[in-house]
Amino acid sequence: MSSSILFACFLGSLPLVLSSDWGYLPENGPVVWGQHYPTCNEFAQSPLDLDLFTAEPSYGAGELKTIGYRTLHNATVNQNGHTFTVSFKNVPEDEHPMIHGGSLPPGEKFSFVTLHLHWGSDSSRGSEHRLTGYEFPAEIHLVHWNTKYPDFPSAAQESDGLAVAGFFLQVSNQTNVNYAPVIDGLLKLAGHPDHFDVDIGHLSLHSLLTTKGAADHLHYKGSLTTPPCTENVFWNVFLDPINISEEQLIKIRSLRDGHNQPLR
Ligand SMILES: [Zn+2]
Structure with missing residues (x-):
């Protein structure tokens, strides 16, 4: 697997991260993260250019399984100065959706905490991982x-503490109606400070993913892709992209942080 290091992934509500001392500008971007977060200069850093021709196939590890991904929960959106996040509220800890199996440590279950999106300034760029250069x-x-x-917070300190399921989005001619409540909620964040929550009604994780469900995926052990860049993430990157319309992406690109600066 090739390992050209690209941009960065932000784990929405990770309490270790101070949003003020890193970003994606020349003066505070990935090239200089290592000055304040030495781990960002180490070896097992994410994301990667995932090479379909040399990567380990996921079926050797078995299917990644989900629990509760189709259950509806009260959801909120907010933005944290770097990206937007979708979270569930008032869900008892043992009723959060979970993943297990696949390449994850046998018998261990990983509980959903939040999801976020990475996007670019136009549709030629934006994903963190690449598939054989794409x-x-x-x-x-x-x-x-x-x-x-x-x-x-405790798990985030441990070498086997986190697991991320990643899905690519691709441009489709049709609106993805399942994303409409999320995008409508995001547009209501305008004029509010960072970390302001907007309720978006009931949502299941499955509705935001591909119809093929747990399709083929690539997996590897890597890092948080934003400071502090801790190397404790079981990455599972799914190959079947989610469809979204250009109009919906344009709305996402219009999002601003609490200082009216573009989120990107
Ligand atoms: Zn990310």
Whole structure:
């Protein structure tokens, strides 16, 4: 597997991250993250250019399984100065959606905490991972923590603490109606400060993913792709892209942070 290091993934609500001292501008972007976060200069850093011709096929590890991905929960959107996130509220900890199996440690379950999106300034760029050099216009990351630890902040400190399911988005002629509540909610964030929550009604994770469900995916052990770049993430990147319309992507690209600067 080739390992050209690209942009960066932000794990939405990770409490270790101070949003003020890193970003994606020349003066605070990935090239200089290592000055404040030494781990960002180490070896097993994500994301990768995933090479379909040399990568380990996922079927050797078995199918990645989900629990509760079709269950409807009350959802909120907000933006944190870097990206937007979708979270569930008032869900008892043991009723959060979970993933297990596949290349994850046998018998261990990983609980969903939040999802976020990466996108670019136009549809020629935006995804964090690449597939054999190809960059998609956006990539969604569903962040989970290993429930053998007491909670998400504790798991985030451990070498086997996190698992992310990543899906590419591709441009389609048709509106993805399942994304409409999310995008409508995001547009209501305008004029509000960072971390302001907007309720978007009931949502299941499955509705935002591909209809093929747990299709083929590539997996590897990597890192958070934003500071502190901790190398503790089981990455699962699915090959079947999610369709979204150009009009919907344009709305996402119009999002601003609490200082009226573009989120990107
Ligand atoms: Zn990410």
